[in-house]
Amino acid sequence: MIASEAQHPSQKLNSTRTLLPPALDEAVARELARWRTEGRMARLWARDAGLWTGSDEGRWLGWLDIPGRMQQNLSSLAGFRTDAQRYAHVLLLGMGGSSLGPEVLARTFGTQPGWPEFHVADTTDPTQVRAIQASLDLSQTLVILSSKSGSTLEPNALKAHFHKALVDLLGAEEAARRLVAITDPGSSLQRLAETENFQRLFLGDPEIGGRYSVLSPFGLVPAAAMGLDLGRLVGAAEAMAAACKPEVPAGENPGLLLGAVLATGLAQGRDKLTIYSGPGLDAFGGWAEQLLAESTGKIGRGIVPIDAKQVSEPSVYGADRLFVHLTLAGRPDPRAAAIQALADAGHPVVHIEVVDTYGVAQEFFRWEIATAVVGAAMGIHPFDQPDVESAKIAARKLTDAYEQEGSLPAETPFLEDEGIKLFADEANAAALKATARSATLVDTLKAHLGRTGTGDYVALLAFLPMNAATEEILEELRLAIRDATHAAVCLGFGPRFLHSTGQVYKGGANNGVFVQITCDEAEELPVPGKRYGFGIVKAAQARGDFAVLAERGRRALRVHLGPDPVAGLERLASAIGRALA
Numbered sequence: 001m002i003a004s005e006a007q008h009p010s011q012k013l014n015s016t017r018t019l020l021p022p023a024l025d026e027a028v029a030r031e032l033a034r035w036r037t038e039g040r041m042a043r044l045w046a047r048d049a050g051l052w053t054g055s056d057e058g059r060w061l062g063w064l065d066i067p068g069r070m071q072q073n074l075s076s077l078a079g080f081r082t083d084a085q086r087y088a089h090v091l092l093l094g095m096g097g098s099s100l101g102p103e104v105l106a107r108t109f110g111t112q113p114g115w116p117e118f119h120v121a122d123t124t125d126p127t128q129v130r131a132i133q134a135s136l137d138l139s140q141t142l143v144i145l146s147s148k149s150g151s152t153l154e155p156n157a158l159k160a161h162f163h164k165a166l167v168d169l170l171g172a173e174e175a176a177r178r179l180v181a182i183t184d185p186g187s188s189l190q191r192l193a194e195t196e197n198f199q200r201l202f203l204g205d206p207e208i209g210g211r212y213s214v215l216s217p218f219g220l221v222p223a224a225a226m227g228l229d230l231g232r233l234v235g236a237a238e239a240m241a242a243a244c245k246p247e248v249p250a251g252e253n254p255g256l257l258l259g260a261v262l263a264t265g266l267a268q269g270r271d272k273l274t275i276y277s278g279p280g281l282d283a284f285g286g287w288a289e290q291l292l293a294e295s296t297g298k299i300g301r302g303i304v305p306i307d308a309k310q311v312s313e314p315s316v317y318g319a320d321r322l323f324v325h326l327t328l329a330g331r332p333d334p335r336a337a338a339i340q341a342l343a344d345a346g347h348p349v350v351h352i353e354v355v356d357t358y359g360v361a362q363e364f365f366r367w368e369i370a371t372a373v374v375g376a377a378m379g380i381h382p383f384d385q386p387d388v389e390s391a392k393i394a395a396r397k398l399t400d401a402y403e404q405e406g407s408l409p410a411e412t413p414f415l416e417d418e419g420i421k422l423f424a425d426e427a428n429a430a431a432l433k434a435t436a437r438s439a440t441l442v443d444t445l446k447a448h449l450g451r452t453g454t455g456d457y458v459a460l461l462a463f464l465p466m467n468a469a470t471e472e473i474l475e476e477l478r479l480a481i482r483d484a485t486h487a488a489v490c491l492g493f494g495p496r497f498l499h500s501t502g503q504v505y506k507g508g509a510n511n512g513v514f515v516q517i518t519c520d521e522a523e524e525l526p527v528p529g530k531r532y533g534f535g536i537v538k539a540a541q542a543r544g545d546f547a548v549l550a551e552r553g554r555r556a557l558r559v560h561l562g563p564d565p566v567a568g569l570e571r572l573a574s575a576i577g578r579a580l581a
C-alpha cells in the first residue's frame with residue numbers, strides 16, 4: 001500500500017510506504033474502510049468524545065487547529081526572537097511534553113549560524129545537572145522555564161538551581177531578565193513569572209495536553225529562540241493537517257494510515273513499536289515514545305514504543321513487533337538494508353521519508369492524529385496519563401518525608417554481591433530467591449531475565465547520568481539482552497522516562513520485565529530553598545516508580561551500583577553477560 005505523495009499548494013508532503021504481511025495489510029484495509037464508511041475522521045475533527053470514551057476528550061483537542069492559529073499569531077513571537085538572538089546559549093528547563101518537542105527541534109536543526117546554542121535540562125541527576133551547567137556560559141544564557149501545570153517537581157528544582165546561579169553571577173535584577181516562562185493560564189508558574197518579573201511570559205492553550213503541545217507556544221517559543229523560520233515550520237504542520245482532513249480519502253490520509261497500521265498491529269498482538277529515526281532525525285523517537293506510551297498505555301493495554309538504534313537479524317524479532325523507519329531526504333540511513341531485510345522476512349515496516357528538516361513539523365502533526373486514531377480504535381482516553389501521576393505521588397511522599405526527617409526511609413538489599421546491591425519488594429524478592437540457583441548476583445540476574453517469556457519486553461530504567469559513556473554501555477546491554485531473550489528491550493533514563501514511557505510500563509499490559517538501575521551520588525547538589533538535594537529527589541523518584549511497579553504486580557528488580565555509574569555499569573554488564581551465557 002502506498003500513501004499519498006500529494007503536493008500541498010506550498011509544501012511537499014512527507015511520503016509513506018507500508019510493507020505489511022498480508023494478514024495485517026488486509027486488516028488495515030478493513031480498518032480504513034470502517035473509518036471511511038462510519039465517517040470517523042469527520043467525528044475526530046468535530047471533537048466528538050464518543051469516538052473515544054465519551055468523557056472529556058473534546059476538551060483536549062486544541063492541537064487539531066493549533067498550526068493555523070499559531071500561523072496567525074507568529075508576530076507575537078517576533079520581539080522575543082530578536083531578544084533571544086543576543087544570547088550565546090538558551091537553556092530550557094522542562095519535562096516530558098515540555099522538553100521533548102524542543103529537543104527534537106534543537107537536534108534536527110542544530111545551531112543556526114548567528115543564533116544561540118540550545119540546551120535542554122530534563123533531569124534531577126546531580127552529575128548531569130553539573131555537566132549541563134559546565135556546557136554553557138551562564139553569563140550569556142537565557143533560561144526558559146517550560147511547564148504547563150507549573151507544578152512539576154523537576155523544572156521547579158532546576159529553576160531554583162539555575163536562578164540562584166544567575167543571581168550569584170549577575171544580581172537579582174538581571175537574573176530575572178534572563179528568565180522566560182511558558183505555561184498554561186492560571187498556573188502557579190504564571191504567578192511566579194509575574195511576581196518575580198520574568199523577562200517574558202508566554203501562555204499555552206489549556207485544551208492541549210503536554211505531549212500534543214509542540215506546535216503550540218511550548219515548541220514555537222523555543223523554536224523562535226533557535227532562530228528557526230517559524231512560518232515555514234508551522235506551514236509544514238498546516239500542510240500535514242490539510243492532508244489529514246476528513247475529505248481526504250482514507251488510504252491517502254497520512255495520519256489515519258499510520259494510526260490504522262498501529263491500531264491494527266496492536267489488535268493483532270504487535271504491541272512493541274520500534275522507531276528507527278534516521279540521521280538528522282535522531283531525537284524524534286524520544287518524542288514519539290512519549291506521545292504513544294502516555295496516550296495508549298493504560299487500563300492494561302497499549303503500545304510499548306522502543307526508540308531504537310541497532311537493527312538485528314530478522315530472526316531475533318517475534319510476532320509482537322512492528323517497525324517504523326523515518327529518514328530525512330538526502331540523508332541515507334546506514335541501517336536501511338538491515339531494515340529492508342526485516343520487511344523481506346515478513347515483519348511489518350512503515351517507511352516515512354521526511355522531505356526536509358522543516359518537514360519534521362509534518363510528522364509532529366501526523367503522529368498526533370495517528371495516536372488519536374489508535375486511542376479511538378482501542379476505545380480509551382488518549383489524552384490523560386493516570387499512572388504517571390501515581391509515581392509522582394509516591395515520589396512526593398518520599399521528598400516530603402525527607403523535608404521532615406532529613407533522610408529517606410532506610411531500606412535493605414536482599415542481596416549484595418560484586419559491589420552491587422539488589423533491592424525488590426517482598427513478592428519480587430521471594431520469587432527471585434526461589435528461582436535463582438544460588439544467592440549470587442549472576443544467578444539472580446539470570447533468574448530475573450529468565451522471567452521474560454514470549455511477547456514480553458525488558459525495560460532498563462537507568463536513574464543514572466545520561467551521557468555518552470553510560471549510553472554506550474546500556475546500548476550494549478540492551479543488544480545482549482535482546483539477542484539472548486528475543487524480547488524487545490526498552491531503555492529509559494530516569495526521571496526523564498517517568499514522564500513518557502513510564503505510563504505504559506505501569507498502566508499498560510503486564511508484559512514487562514523491569515531492571516531499574518540506581519547509583520549513589522558521588523557529590524550531592526543542593527536544591528536552593530529545600531532540605532533535599534537533586535540526588536535525593538532522583539532517589540525518591542526511583543523508589544516511587546519501583547513502588548508503583550511493584551504495586552501493579554510487575555516483575556521488577558532494582559540494581560544499585562556504587563558511586564561510580566560507569567564502573568558500576570561495567571560490572572553489571574559483565575554479570576549480565578555471564579547470566580545470559
Ligand SMILES: O=P(O)(O)OC[C@H]1O[C@H](O)[C@H](O)[C@@H](O)[C@@H]1O
Nearest residue numbers: 096097098147148149152210499
Ligand atoms: O508541562 P508540565 O505540566 O510540567 O508537565 C510535564 C510532563 O509531566 C507529566 O509527566 C505528564 O505526564 C507529561 O505529559 C507532561 O508533559
